[in-house]
Amino acid sequence: MDNSKLGNYLLFLNVIQEKINKFFYDQRAYIFCKRGCSKCCRQSQFPYTEIEFRLLMEGMRTLNQTDLTQVLENIDKVIKAKEEHFKNSPDNKFEYDCPFLINDGCSVYPYRGLICRCFGLMSCNPEGDNKLKIPFCAYEGLNYSNVLDKETDSMSKEKFEALGFENEPKAFNAGYGSLIDKEFARGFDFEFGEVKPLIEWFEKFGKPEKRDDY
Numbered sequence: 001m002d003n004s005k006l007g008n009y010l011l012f013l014n015v016i017q018e019k020i021n022k023f024f025y026d027q028r029a030y031i032f033c034k035r036g037c038s039k040c041c042r043q044s045q046f047p048y049t050e051i052e053f054r055l056l057m058e059g060m061r062t063l064n065q066t067d068l069t070q071v072l073e074n075i076d077k078v079i080k081a082k083e084e085h086f087k088n089s090p091d092n093k094f095e096y097d098c099p100f101l102i103n104d105g106c107s108v109y110p111y112r113g114l115i116c117r118c119f120g121l122m123s124c125n126p127e128g129d130n131k132l133k134i135p136f137c138a139y140e141g142l143n144y145s146n147v148l149d150k151e152t153d154s155m156s157k158e159k160f161e162a163l164g165f166e167n168e169p170k171a172f173n174a175g176y177g178s179l180i181d182k183e184f185a186r187g188f189d190f191e192f193g194e195v196k197p198l199i200e201w202f203e204k205f206g207k208p209e210k211r212d213d214y
């Protein structure tokens with residue numbers, strides 16, 4: 001794999017991560033993420049661009065042998081489950097637990113993709129449908145559940161006012177589509193490349209069998 005632009009991607013990531021951190025801080029009254037909660041790493045597709053996948057592979061190099069073995073087994077299981085899934089229901093999308101999830105924690109946390117960094121925030125994509133996207137865990141008593149109006153699928157002004165918080169519940173103004181904007185990347189002299197569900201990158205490049213294979 002060509003990793004020559006990874007450094008440029010990391011510079012971009014520093015800028016984006018700072019924005020994401022500030023946004024999480026602003027919204028902290030509505031955020032109930034805690035260690036051991038891994039619902040957002042399960043039963044999803046996990047879109048990754050090629051450069052995000054390359055950084056994830058750098059993270060894979062840092063795993064100890066036990067965790068590496070576990071992740072490789074998880075990848076195998078997901079690929080097999082995907083084959084079965086499409087044999088039985090070819091028209092339905094395939095969702096899976098992330099293979100990097102070990103004991104309810106991310107084994108490659110500093111190397112995770114952009115989608116993982118925004119899990120749990122409300123978002124809207126001004127360059128897409130501009131629709132408010134409420135995190136699924138709001139409906140399970142977690143993020144934003146304290147201001148969620150389930151009947152209207154929106155934030156309740158009454159609940160916000162009753163709680164007396166300073167900052168209103170707000171959407172991060174960038175869905176995944178705008179985070180991987182080509183022009184933004186060009187400014188940092190790298191390209192995101194194609195987007196695929198995480199597991200498909202392993203199908204494309206093959207699963208590393210040992211540390212030196214990637």
Ligand code: SF4
Binds near residue numbers: 040041098105107
């Ligand atoms: S890479 Fe880490 S944070 Fe992202 S889905 Fe997988 S386990 Fe979760």
Ligand code: SF4
Binds near residue numbers: 033037038039041143
């Ligand atoms: S985003 Fe939701 S599901 Fe994910 S860790 Fe936070 S509270 Fe848990």
